[in-house]
Amino acid sequence: MTEKKKINLNRVPIPKQEPLIRRRNFNEVALGYTEEQAMEEASRCIQCKKTGCKVGCPVDVDIPEFIKAIQDGDMPEAVRILKSKNSLPGICGRVCPQETQCEMTCNLAKKGAPIAIGRLERYVADWEKAHPEVIERQKERVRFNGKRIAVVGSGPAGLTCAADLAKLGYEVTILEALHVAGGVLMYGIPEFRLPKDIVQGEVDYVKSLGVEIRFDHVIGKIATVDEILEDGYNAVFLAPGAGAPMFLNIPGENFSNIYSANEFLTRTNLMKAYLFPEYDTPIKVGRKVAVFGGGNVAMDSSRCALRLGAEEVYIIYRRSRVEMPARAEERENAEEEGIIFQLLTNPKRFIGDEQGRVKAVECYEMELGEPDESGRRRPIPKPGTEFIIDIDTAIVALGTRPNPIIPSTTKGLELTRWGTIKTDEATGRTSKEKVWCGGDMATGAATVISAMGAGKRAAADIDAYLQGKS
Amino acid sequence: MYRILAREDLTPNIHLFKVEAPLVAKKARPGQFVVVRSDEKGERIPLTIADWDKEEENVTIVFMEVGTTTRKLALLNAGDSIPDFVGPLGRPTEIEKFGTVVCVAGGFAIATIVPIARAMKEAGNKVVSIMGFRTKDLVFWEERLGSVSDELIVTTDDGSYKRKGLVTEPLKELLQETKVDRVIAIGPTVMMKFCSLTTKPFGIKTMVSLNPIMVDGTGMCGCCRVSVGGETKFACVDGPDFDGHEVDWDLLMNRLRAYLDEEQESLKLWEERNKALIS
Ligand SMILES: Cc1cc2nc3c(=O)[nH]c(=O)nc-3n(C[C@H](O)[C@H](O)[C@H](O)COP(=O)(O)OP(=O)(O)OC[C@H]3O[C@@H](n4cnc5c(N)ncnc54)[C@H](O)[C@@H]3O)c2cc1C
Ligand SMILES: Cc1cc2nc3c(=O)[nH]c(=O)nc-3n(C[C@H](O)[C@H](O)[C@H](O)COP(=O)(O)OP(=O)(O)OC[C@H]3O[C@@H](n4cnc5c(N)ncnc54)[C@H](O)[C@@H]3O)c2cc1C
Ligand code: SF4
Numbered sequence: 001m002t003e004k005k006k007i008n009l010n011r012v013p014i015p016k017q018e019p020l021i022r023r024r025n026f027n028e029v030a031l032g033y034t035e036e037q038a039m040e041e042a043s044r045c046i047q048c049k050k051t052g053c054k055v056g057c058p059v060d061v062d063i064p065e066f067i068k069a070i071q072d073g074d075m076p077e078a079v080r081i082l083k084s085k086n087s088l089p090g091i092c093g094r095v096c097p098q099e100t101q102c103e104m105t106c107n108l109a110k111k112g113a114p115i116a117i118g119r120l121e122r123y124v125a126d127w128e129k130a131h132p133e134v135i136e137r138q139k140e141r142v143r144f145n146g147k148r149i150a151v152v153g154s155g156p157a158g159l160t161c162a163a164d165l166a167k168l169g170y171e172v173t174i175l176e177a178l179h180v181a182g183g184v185l186m187y188g189i190p191e192f193r194l195p196k197d198i199v200q201g202e203v204d205y206v207k208s209l210g211v212e213i214r215f216d217h218v219i220g221k222i223a224t225v226d227e228i229l230e231d232g233y234n235a236v237f238l239a240p241g242a243g244a245p246m247f248l249n250i251p252g253e254n255f256s257n258i259y260s261a262n263e264f265l266t267r268t269n270l271m272k273a274y275l276f277p278e279y280d281t282p283i284k285v286g287r288k289v290a291v292f293g294g295g296n297v298a299m300d301s302s303r304c305a306l307r308l309g310a311e312e313v314y315i316i317y318r319r320s321r322v323e324m325p326a327r328a329e330e331r332e333n334a335e336e337e338g339i340i341f342q343l344l345t346n347p348k349r350f351i352g353d354e355q356g357r358v359k360a361v362e363c364y365e366m367e368l369g370e371p372d373e374s375g376r377r378r379p380i381p382k383p384g385t386e387f388i389i390d391i392d393t394a395i396v397a398l399g400t401r402p403n404p405i406i407p408s409t410t411k412g413l414e415l416t417r418w419g420t421i422k423t424d425e426a427t428g429r430t431s432k433e434k435v436w437c438g439g440d441m442a443t444g445a446a447t448v449i450s451a452m453g454a455g456k457r458a459a460a461d462i463d464a465y466l467q468g469k470s
Numbered sequence: 471m472y473r474i475l476a477r478e479d480l481t482p483n484i485h486l487f488k489v490e491a492p493l494v495a496k497k498a499r500p501g502q503f504v505v506v507r508s509d510e511k512g513e514r515i516p517l518t519i520a521d522w523d524k525e526e527e528n529v530t531i532v533f534m535e536v537g538t539t540t541r542k543l544a545l546l547n548a549g550d551s552i553p554d555f556v557g558p559l560g561r562p563t564e565i566e567k568f569g570t571v572v573c574v575a576g577g578f579a580i581a582t583i584v585p586i587a588r589a590m591k592e593a594g595n596k597v598v599s600i601m602g603f604r605t606k607d608l609v610f611w612e613e614r615l616g617s618v619s620d621e622l623i624v625t626t627d628d629g630s631y632k633r634k635g636l637v638t639e640p641l642k643e644l645l646q647e648t649k650v651d652r653v654i655a656i657g658p659t660v661m662m663k664f665c666s667l668t669t670k671p672f673g674i675k676t677m678v679s680l681n682p683i684m685v686d687g688t689g690m691c692g693c694c695r696v697s698v699g700g701e702t703k704f705a706c707v708d709g710p711d712f713d714g715h716e717v718d719w720d721l722l723m724n725r726l727r728a729y730l731d732e733e734q735e736s737l738k739l740w741e742e743r744n745k746a747l748i749s
């Protein structure tokens with residue numbers, strides 16, 4: 001009981017760039033804790049005997065332990081504890097939906113003030129980046145155990161699996177379709193939420209474990225999974241994500257300046273179109289932009305459009321605010337920056353000019369009916385409510401499907417009816433011998449940390465299988 | 471990095487590179503393409519695989535200088551390297567024994583139709599090729615295409631060499647005079663459009679190789695979408711070959727113009743910065 005009195009319920013807020021300034025630049029929005037702020041936040045952790053926090057982390061980060069190390073001021077130890085479970089802490093600290101994971105299950109959550117675990121994780125990762133001598137000290141190469149693993153895709157699932165296997169002594173080669181590593185972390189999530197040098201720093205860490213990354217390798221085209229196995233790899237881990245964009249399927253959708261969120265974000269983030277013409281890849285953003293969808297991808301697209309110079313950016317979503325799948329924090333950030341939420345609205349058709357460029361979208365109002373299979377109330381169009389919004393750019397952010405390139409070129413790989421690869425969740429095993437799968441390709445679009453969890457479990461199972469333990 | 475083994479200038483602004491790319495060479499099929507990035511700040515652009523050699527482990531590309539990326543590439547020489555060379559992408563051209571096949575090509579696409587004509591001939595077809603140029607000085611690979619064709623017709627728009635006129639004229643005559651089983655047309659968008667319009671009344675299936683703007687080339691972005699038979703397709707994974715009678719050509723041409731202003735701005739900046747190099 002005496003313990004309880006000491007509980008401090010004042011979460012230390014994270015400093016951010018002011019909305020009016022940040023809405024026009026691509027610099028990181030959240031600035032990260034200072035040393036004092038991190039110490040103060042860490043000091044709130046009561047080091048529970050029965051920890052709630054750990055239950056919520058898909059990769060089992062030893063949360064109380066690393067926070068204890070911060071409390072003790074032993075940062076190298078905090079880095080060591082974090083990295084023993086999580087190879088990409090700077091990324092997770094920034095983009096994990098902590099409010100539904102570790103912070104939701106933190107024992108202080110019931111009191112409305114969970115420890116800001118993600119922010120502390122970010123602090124530790126950034127501290128390590130600023131103190132490279134620590135990395136040197138901790139680097140220990142493991143002896144090669146004679147077995148080779150191919151990992152397809154360098155997103156969070158692939159990087160995590162590769163890192164874990166390399167730590168166990170495997171020779172790991174990542175085969176990546178694009179010209180950089182990181183998957184959605186590089187081409188999807190914008191710089192202002194996840195700086196690309198942070199991602200590359202963590203990719204470098206994975207490489208420092210001995211992992212080789214080969215770029216420009218579209219598996220299914222340059223080589224099939226079967227050919228990789230014939231090449232002498234002992235196992236293949238498939239982590240190509242769920243990268244194929246979905247469209248609205250309404251008239252006019254192919255007018256110029258209508259983008260899938262994937263294209264819009266790839267041009268902006270991966271190809272750095274926000275630095276055009278310094279970089280060669282262009283992007284079109286006029287004065288008025290409509291973004292369709294209500295998830296994180298829609299938030300990211302709308303906020304990029306604003307930073308690229310748009311005057312008015314609408315998020316057009318067919319349900320209401322409470323059904324929006326985007327993280328609360330990102331929704332608030334978007335609103336603070338001036339994104340206009342046009343809720344309970346659905347597009348009917350696009351209207352183009354004589355040159356085939358989009359110039360308006362016709363929408364109608366929706367109302368919510370009975371809950372559907374997803375448990376959310378089903379949106380129903382209200383007849384006779386059509387209205388027109390003038391726009392010069394549209395971004396369709398409805399989500400993604402698995403890309404069929406690998407499934408259609410691999411014999412004996414069973415699929416689900418959604419086109420994902422049928423995978424045993426606990427082990428990552430597929431219907432094909434020596435082939436494992438994880439991340440968005442197994443689950444459909446999910447989260448960074450769940451992809452990492454899948455990479456971890458697959459690494460453990462591949463090891464067990466190859467060492468004859470299962 | 472992918473080393474350029476040899477360079478050849480086919481015309482003043484159409485260049486051929488033989489690029490060291492063993493794995494791509496191993497898998498390449500006629501009609502497929504690669505995505506190339508010229509440098510760290512460069513754009514990703516698609517270029518057709520014009521030839522390949524499994525044993526020598528190289529892939530040939532032929533490109534025309536039109537904008538920043540192709541101008542940048544044109545400054546490279548044998549011994550230099552291309553940072554990214556992704557492929558082979560897209561579906562291969564359908565090669566079968568059809569009977570008589572007419573291969574029509576214009577401009578840089580002469581190079582890309584050679585492996586197709588060759589494969590068609592190897593499959594037992596009678597191959598008639600038609601190659602079109604603006605003027606005599608731009609003619610290249612007449613012998614090379616001739617060597618894989620049973621018959622070769624050369625046209626120039628201005629009549630400065632061989633037959634005067636557009637490729638569609640001899641194409642129409644062939645359709646009127648002989649039994650043609652399939653037409654393949656590759657070249658500038660307007661040329662492919664008019665070849666398709668020419669063959670349509672005859673009901674002869676005409677395959678074209680569409681060239682929309684692309685980013686990844688793997689079905690991830692949807693930038694390359696085209697409308698074929700009223701359905702949206704991604705040219706990089708569903709194509710690039712499509713039935714020319716079903717293609718919405720106006721849509722394709724509009725989408726190709728989407729970045730005209732930016733392309734000019736980019737090129738102008740590049741030219742200013744590289745005055746010394748290009749003069
Ligand atoms: C805009 C956006 C914002 C997001 N925001 C968040 C967020 O804030 N928090 C969060 O937790 N999650 C977020 N997500 C979801 C999260 O990014 C994904 O769930 C996660 O990246 C999936 O990881 P993955 O490793 O399975 O695949 P990916 O990250 O998709 O990586 C797959 C990799 O495989 C490569 N590849 C694909 N096909 C092939 C092939 N045939 N051969 C070789 N390589 C191939 C791809 O190029 C890519 O590099 C967001 C997603 C998007 C699109
Ligand atoms: C599957 C495929 C295969 C191709 N194969 C070849 C090839 O073998 N050789 C070759 O020279 N070109 C080929 N192209 C066209 C080539 O990709 C473009 O010429 C190139 O992207 C231009 O880049 P740039 O930066 O030099 O010019 P940009 O600055 O991008 O464009 C300059 C001019 O070219 C036009 N343009 C832009 N993109 C394209 C495009 N994709 N197709 C046609 N015109 C375009 C623009 O409208 C503009 O007028 C192919 C295109 C596709 C989709
Ligand atoms: S990895 Fe994500 S879920 Fe796990 S502790 Fe860190 S922030 Fe929480």
Ligand code: SF4
Nearest residue numbers: 045046048053106107
């Ligand atoms: S549950 Fe919360 S307070 Fe308890 S140890 Fe975990 S982070 Fe600290």
Ligand code: FES
Nearest residue numbers: 687689691692706
């Ligand atoms: S180029 Fe991106 S989907 Fe075709």
